[in-house]
Amino acid sequence: MAHEKTLSELFHDTLKDIYFAEKKILGALSKMAKAAQSEELRAAFEHHEQETEEHVTRLEQVFGEIDQSPRGKTCEAILGIIEEGQEIMKEYKGKPALDAGLLAAAQAVEHYEMSRYGTLKTWAAELGLDEAVKLLDATLAEEKKADETLTKIAQESVNQHAEAA
Ligand SMILES: [Fe+2]
Ligand SMILES: [Fe+2]
Numbered sequence: 001m002a003h004e005k006t007l008s009e010l011f012h013d014t015l016k017d018i019y020f021a022e023k024k025i026l027g028a029l030s031k032m033a034k035a036a037q038s039e040e041l042r043a044a045f046e047h048h049e050q051e052t053e054e055h056v057t058r059l060e061q062v063f064g065e066i067d068q069s070p071r072g073k074t075c076e077a078i079l080g081i082i083e084e085g086q087e088i089m090k091e092y093k094g095k096p097a098l099d100a101g102l103l104a105a106a107q108a109v110e111h112y113e114m115s116r117y118g119t120l121k122t123w124a125a126e127l128g129l130d131e132a133v134k135l136l137d138a139t140l141a142e143e144k145k146a147d148e149t150l151t152k153i154a155q156e157s158v159n160q161h162a163e164a165a
Contacts, residue, residue, distance in 0.1 A: 011123045012068060018116045019059045020072030025109055026052050028082045032106060035089050038099050038161070040153055045106065048146045055142070058135045062124075065132045081108045100162040103154050110147040117143060 029052060033045035063070040085105030092098040117140035124132040
């Protein structure tokens with residue numbers, strides 16, 4: 001009989017994808033914090049960088065829940081999103097719209113994470129991995145919060161600054 005790919009394999013594969021992504025995001029957030037002109041935006045990036053370290057730790061715990069050692073698998077999607085953010089940093093360096101561009105790039109990252117964690121949480125529930133559900137949900141809540149904070153900063157200051165110049 002042919003080897004069948006099961007939901008638990010898909011879960012493990014997707015876990016590797018987001019583990020790879022979170023580690024890349026750690027480096028990207030640190031660069032974006034340094035590049036941000038607005039104090040508020042920089043603080044938001046730095047705060048989320050700290051949370052992201054915790055996301056990596058939680059994922060390691062989820063690997064433990066399925067008796068696997070933590071391993072990443074190249075995630076082309078996150079590499080593309082981060083690459084776009086780096087282009088913005090280069091092209092808008094010193095320009096009024098830099099922060100608006102950085103903020104938009106960061107929101108693309110958050111939305112990618114939200115989609116991954118949402119899916120993983122649903123699969124974990126279907127697989128009866130209760131502890132994994134809790135861990136994934138804790139991170140999902142922080143990704144949503146980070147996205148909301150960025151929206152607020154965009155509306156209250158960064159976008160106006162980009163237009164006013
Ligand atoms: Fe994250
Ligand atoms: Fe995030």
